[in-house]
Amino acid sequence: MAACDAAGIDxxxxxxxxxxxxxxxxxxxxxxxxxxxKPVASCAMPAGPGMKIKTDTPLxxxxxxxxxxxxxxNHPLDCPICDQGGECDLQDQAxxxxxxxxxxxxxxxxxxDKNLGPLVKTVMTRCIHCTRCVRFATEIAGVQDxxxxxxxxxxxxxxxxxxxxxxxxxxxxxxxxPVGALTxxxxxxxxxxxxxxxxxxxxxxxxxxxxxxxxxxxxxVMRIVPRLNEDVNEEWIxxxxxxxxxxxxxxxxxxxxxKGKDGGFRNAHWSEALLAIQQALKGVKGNEIKAxxxxxxxxxxxxALKDLMNRLGSGNLQHEAGFSDLDADVRSNYLMNTxxxxxxxxxxxxxxxxxxxLESPVFNARIRxxxxxxxxxxxxGSQVDLTYAYxxxxxxxxxxxxxxxxxxxxxxxxxxxxxxxxVGPGVLKRSDRDAVLxxxxxxxxxxxxVKEGWNGYNVLHDAASxxxxxxxxxxxxxxASAAPPAKFVYLLGSDDWQESDIPEGAFVVYQGHHGDRGAxxxxxxxxxxxxTEKSATFVNTEGRAQRTKEAVPKPGDSREDWQxxxxxxxxxxxxxxxxxLNAVRERLAEVAPHLQHVDEREAPIWLNGExxxxxxxxxxxxxxxxKEFRSSIDNFYMTxxxxxxxxxxxxxVQAKGSMRQGSYAS
Amino acid sequence: xxxLVKFLQETYGKxxxxxxxxxxGWKALIDGNVGQTTLVHGxxxxxxxxxxxxxxxxxxxxxxxxxxxxxxYGNLNWEAHGQEPTTVPAEWHGWLHSIYDTPPxxxxxxxxxxxxxxxxxxxxxxxxxxxxxxxxxPEKRNWQKMQMWQPxxxx
Amino acid sequence: xxxxxxxxxxxxxxxxxxxxxxKGSQGARDFVLGSYQELKKANPKFPILVRxxxxxxxxxxxxxxxxxxxxxxxxGLDKAAITKELEKLVKKGESMPRSTxxxxxL
Numbered sequence: 001m002a003a004c005d006a007a008g009i010d011x012x013x014x015x016x017x018x019x020x021x022x023x024x025x026x027x028x029x030x031x032x033x034x035x036x037x038k039p040v041a042s043c044a045m046p047a048g049p050g051m052k053i054k055t056d057t058p059l060x061x062x063x064x065x066x067x068x069x070x071x072x073x074n075h076p077l078d079c080p081i082c083d084q085g086g087e088c089d090l091q092d093q094a095x096x097x098x099x100x101x102x103x104x105x106x107x108x109x110x111x112x113d114k115n116l117g118p119l120v121k122t123v124m125t126r127c128i129h130c131t132r133c134v135r136f137a138t139e140i141a142g143v144q145d146x147x148x149x150x151x152x153x154x155x156x157x158x159x160x161x162x163x164x165x166x167x168x169x170x171x172x173x174x175x176x177x178p179v180g181a182l183t184x185x186x187x188x189x190x191x192x193x194x195x196x197x198x199x200x201x202x203x204x205x206x207x208x209x210x211x212x213x214x215x216x217x218x219x220x221v222m223r224i225v226p227r228l229n230e231d232v233n234e235e236w237i238x239x240x241x242x243x244x245x246x247x248x249x250x251x252x253x254x255x256x257x258x259k260g261k262d263g264g265f266r267n268a269h270w271s272e273a274l275l276a277i278q279q280a281l282k283g284v285k286g287n288e289i290k291a292x293x294x295x296x297x298x299x300x301x302x303x304a305l306k307d308l309m310n311r312l313g314s315g316n317l318q319h320e321a322g323f324s325d326l327d328a329d330v331r332s333n334y335l336m337n338t339x340x341x342x343x344x345x346x347x348x349x350x351x352x353x354x355x356x357x358l359e360s361p362v363f364n365a366r367i368r369x370x371x372x373x374x375x376x377x378x379x380x381g382s383q384v385d386l387t388y389a390y391x392x393x394x395x396x397x398x399x400x401x402x403x404x405x406x407x408x409x410x411x412x413x414x415x416x417x418x419x420x421x422x423v424g425p426g427v428l429k430r431s432d433r434d435a436v437l438x439x440x441x442x443x444x445x446x447x448x449x450v451k452e453g454w455n456g457y458n459v460l461h462d463a464a465s466x467x468x469x470x471x472x473x474x475x476x477x478x479x480a481s482a483a484p485p486a487k488f489v490y491l492l493g494s495d496d497w498q499e500s501d502i503p504e505g506a507f508v509v510y511q512g513h514h515g516d517r518g519a520x521x522x523x524x525x526x527x528x529x530x531x532t533e534k535s536a537t538f539v540n541t542e543g544r545a546q547r548t549k550e551a552v553p554k555p556g557d558s559r560e561d562w563q564x565x566x567x568x569x570x571x572x573x574x575x576x577x578x579x580x581l582n583a584v585r586e587r588l589a590e591v592a593p594h595l596q597h598v599d600e601r602e603a604p605i606w607l608n609g610e611x612x613x614x615x616x617x618x619x620x621x622x623x624x625x626x627k628e629f630r631s632s633i634d635n636f637y638m639t640x641x642x643x644x645x646x647x648x649x650x651x652x653v654q655a656k657g658s659m660r661q662g663s664y665a666s
Numbered sequence: 667x668x669x670l671v672k673f674l675q676e677t678y679g680k681x682x683x684x685x686x687x688x689x690x691g692w693k694a695l696i697d698g699n700v701g702q703t704t705l706v707h708g709x710x711x712x713x714x715x716x717x718x719x720x721x722x723x724x725x726x727x728x729x730x731x732x733x734x735x736x737x738x739y740g741n742l743n744w745e746a747h748g749q750e751p752t753t754v755p756a757e758w759h760g761w762l763h764s765i766y767d768t769p770p771x772x773x774x775x776x777x778x779x780x781x782x783x784x785x786x787x788x789x790x791x792x793x794x795x796x797x798x799x800x801x802x803x804p805e806k807r808n809w810q811k812m813q814m815w816q817p818x819x820x821x
Numbered sequence: 822x823x824x825x826x827x828x829x830x831x832x833x834x835x836x837x838x839x840x841x842x843x844k845g846s847q848g849a850r851d852f853v854l855g856s857y858q859e860l861k862k863a864n865p866k867f868p869i870l871v872r873x874x875x876x877x878x879x880x881x882x883x884x885x886x887x888x889x890x891x892x893x894x895x896x897g898l899d900k901a902a903i904t905k906e907l908e909k910l911v912k913k914g915e916s917m918p919r920s921t922x923x924x925x926x927l
Contacts, residue, residue, distance in 0.1 A: 251814075483925055
């Protein structure tokens with residue numbers, strides 16, 4: 001079948017999928033091969049030299065019509081009420097390849113619906129038993145939940161026991177199912193696919209930057225489906241990326257709000273709100289101003305905020321997702337240096353303090369792909385089910401020291417031609433981070449993880465804005481730690497700051513799109529746009545800059561983040577030198593030139609141990625504490641402000657809680 | 667003639683024929699439906715039973731199938747609720763349409779747990795069905811796609 | 822040399838843009854590989870941001886107080902020349918107006 005596809009001839013198929021193993025049970029791909037007595041399943045038969053494959057002979061036509069007739073025998077007449085109508089493989093192929101009349105007069109069979117959780121809606125009567133969902137769950141998601149019981153007419157696809165689909169990639173079976181047996185429960189009965197407008201964009205629920213397509217109708221996002229990108233996310237997106245869009249409709253900020261003397265908020269015009277900020281800044285010294293960027297902030301907003309802060313005389317910039325003083329000097333220190341697709345070339349993997357299943361499920365699927373090919377995986381971290389087997393080495397920096405002192409794992413990494421070390425975001429948030437990172441650097445040097453033509457040192461992030469912040473230098477300047485306590489704090493969409501970051505009496509401005517913790521603390525609230533409503537640049541964990549695109553209009557009186565900051569700068573008499581989006585992007589290129597090369601990955605240069613020496617001299621000789629490594633994510637479904645406002649995510653948390661699966665999350 | 671008088675008196679619930687005609691029987695001469703049922707087709711039939719709305723159910727087995735069972739409504743007026751077929755409750759409906767032969771007056775049927783009282787069709791009157799967005803529907807639908815954040819009230 | 826420790830006194834941030842493989846950035850690459858450690862030792866908290874991107878011309882960008890930036894192209898220069906350019910930037914920073922960002926100790 002691949003040969004015919006390469007030649008440009010389309011062969012109909014139901015059970016064959018490029019990324020799954022070959023099943024050959026739908027029989028729709030039958031083609032005639034010369035010198036063969038029967039038609040041959042083109043998905044299963046390897047193409048040999050000299051083979052003559054015929055795809056438009058009467059035999060093939062009859063085969064296709066027959067197979068289609070058989071498939072439709074037990075298929076219910078659900079097209080008007082089926083969500084897959086309009087994008088159904090069975091509909092399309094029946095029109096193209098099926099016969100025009102039916103001759104079925106017997107009774108059709110019906111199958112009970114299965115409960116697969118709050119995300120996937122099942123109508124198993126429509127199932128044609130292609131087993132794509134079974135193969136996906138077994139091979140790619142790694143949860144052996146789905147299977148077929150029974151034979152022939154009575155076969156049923158499901159979990160057999162009353163089990164929910166436990167994988168974070170479970171939403172992808174919705175894309176895989178060629179008929180309407182598995183559909184999206186939140187999207188059920190809301191829209192038809194031909195009335196939706198598609199916008200190509202990027203997901204911000206984790207640091208992977210999965211390419212998505214936002215389907216919207218009018219001013220509402222109806223659903224999110226993945227886009228193909230071989231290098232980043234193949235064809236999969238995590239459940240959070242797929243289903244958190246209903247959080248975009250709740251708890252939104254649409255009007256500037258100013259806190260009155262009685263402590264309650266009142267609606268205000270933009271001019272009022274900006275003047276209130278100007279008023280609050282009277283008498284505040286430059287270095288008493290602080291800025292905290294959030295998980296979902298885009299690069300344009302962060303550079304505008306940085307420029308404004310610098311002009312006001314403040315270097316107190318901080319990113320909420322971790323300790324603020326992470327070194328951003330050399331890019332290879334904080335990026336995934338192998339690249340997301342490049343990690344498949346590795347032949348030994350060591351995970352340090354990371355739970356990739358929660359931090360980036362699509363990346364976890366890639367590690368699983370490698371493990372299926374025989375790559376050994378070692379883990380220093382909490383011992384949880386990662387959907388693949390690994391050698392557990394311990395859960396504290398002690399274990400790391402043990403590994404350094406001549407262990408099997410070290411030997412294996414040294415022998416490997418392309419070893420990879422993945423440092424999780426939980427490590428970057430520890431209080432003894434520098435000491436742990438020194439040990440990791442020692443390991444990297446000892447195990448020769450970085451070689452000629454291969455850099456296996458990877459850092460996995462969990463926030464979509466983290467790498468962009470590090471790239472543009474959104475960090476405290478040299479003297480920021482000596483600054484007096486802040487009297488004015490600017491929260492750029494930040495809701496997960498630590499209590500110690502904002503002093504008691506400080507005047508807080510919150511610029512964001514959801515009303516959550518940040519807005520409750522704020523004195524002035526400025527409504528901004530969410531990722532589906534603006535064209536913004538985000539950098540993923542491998543250093544690839546990607547742009548979202550505006551899919552739906554902004555609610556109420558919201559503006560884009562950088563526009564708000566440019567207006568504020570004008571009010572504060574420190575005007576910024578850019579007024580249009582292109583000008584902001586030119587400024588971004590001035591600061592970090594790779595942000596202009598969208599969708600391309602710039603290979604970071606490695607400083608040959610220079611960086612490690614400098615790091616060691618800066619960090620000093622602190623000892624690592626013995627606290628265990630914990631993943632930075634407690635609850636996969638409630639990490640950022642959009643997923644916390646989403647009712648679908650709340651249902652998922654409830655469902656997971658009622659499942660009582662042991663040792664599921666760290 | 668005697669059966670006609672008897673039928674008329676039964677239908678309008680009056681003892682004497684003159685009272686029956688005064689009470690509403692004169693309509694039988696004007697309203698074709700009522701006239702046909704009460705004066706032409708009705709007399710000589712057996713009264714099988716009555717329901718809570720006052721509808722009377724008659725049967726005459728010598729008739730052609732389909733015309734052998736009929737209902738004379740309790741409310742024979744021409745206003746909103748008069749002559750309303752939807753006042754026939756479910757159990758009598760079954761008998762009336764020959765789904766089964768046992769009238770509910772003989773064997774009261776067991777009402778299922780989900781049964782509601784029979785509500786006649788209220789089209790055009792207050793209390794009728796109105797879809798979610800209708801102007802007259804007192805329950806207003808929220809057409810806003812996005813819910814805005816409500817700041818927490820000052821404790 | 823003395824001016825190296827003055828780096829963090831006179832500047833707020835230093836950015837080095839270079840290309841990973843072009844010839845014009847060879848000097849910049851040498852400069853980063855060779856001088857990064859000593860500069861960092863003299864100025865441990867000072868951000869020296871190395872940003873590589875294919876096809877870009879090598880530059881040195883110094884950020885002073887009040888957001889003022891000085892952009893120096895170093896395309897084609899060798900390591901010694903770049904070090905000299907950096908020294909010039911540090912010297913220029915001595916006379917730049919200071920804001921509250923420069924207050925406090927390192």
